Amino acid sequence: MDMKYCSHCGSPVTVMVPEGDNRPRHVCSAGSCGIIHYQNPNIVAGCLIEHGDGLLLCKRAIEPRYGLWTLPAGFLENGESVEEGARRETREEACADVEILQLFTIFSLTHINQVYMMFRARLHEPVFSPGEESLDVRIFEESEIPWTELAFPVMNQTLRHYFEDRSKGEFNTHIGAVRAVGEGAGRRIEVAMLQQGDD
Numbered sequence: 001m002d003m004k005y006c007s008h009c010g011s012p013v014t015v016m017v018p019e020g021d022n023r024p025r026h027v028c029s030a031g032s033c034g035i036i037h038y039q040n041p042n043i044v045a046g047c048l049i050e051h052g053d054g055l056l057l058c059k060r061a062i063e064p065r066y067g068l069w070t071l072p073a074g075f076l077e078n079g080e081s082v083e084e085g086a087r088r089e090t091r092e093e094a095c096a097d098v099e100i101l102q103l104f105t106i107f108s109l110t111h112i113n114q115v116y117m118m119f120r121a122r123l124h125e126p127v128f129s130p131g132e133e134s135l136d137v138r139i140f141e142e143s144e145i146p147w148t149e150l151a152f153p154v155m156n157q158t159l160r161h162y163f164e165d166r167s168k169g170e171f172n173t174h175i176g177a178v179r180a181v182g183e184g185a186g187r188r189i190e191v192a193m194l195q196q197g198d199d
């Protein structure tokens with residue numbers, strides 16, 4: 001993200017490698033507050049909510065990807081744990097109160113500097129409805145998942161791992177890195193899963 005002025009004191013910032021560091025940072029001008037503005041990935045936390053044989057999906061009422069389906073998820077707030085963030089986003093987007101069961105997927109999206117953490121969860125009560133950011137909230141069985149109308153590749157991956165694990169009768173935690181490769185029209189997303197375990 002580009003930054004021209006210091007968000008702390010309003011002076012111009014310059015891009016330079018601070019002493020003792022090894023990469024360029026936005027640094028407030030000498031003579032002003034001198035703060036180094038570090039930029040780090042944001043965390044997105046969300047829930048994969050099991051209900052009967054199905055999973056809960058929300059139809060987005062906001063951009064980006066208006067009208068497409070997704071799992072309830074959103075940016076973590078300061079002062080919040082990831083599991084609290086996942087439950088809050090679920091309340092906001094699906095008006096549902098959930099119990100967290102397991103951390104299910106972690107994806108590092110290095111091209112947009114985000115880390116997704118998706119939890120398996122279940123409804124405390126069979127109660128849900130569209131929140132302000134959703135047009136619709138529904139339970140989909142595996143055969144009903146709108147694969148071509150999913151908002152984000154990470155959600156697609158999370159759902160695929162879910163149904164794969166469910167068919168094996170065992171849920172594991174899956175860790176992957178999502179990268180953009182290529183330029184212009186040839187630009188595409190690649191997903192590399194960390195191979196875990198003892199096999």
Ligand SMILES: [Zn+2]
Nearest residue numbers: 006009028033
């Ligand atoms: Zn400053």
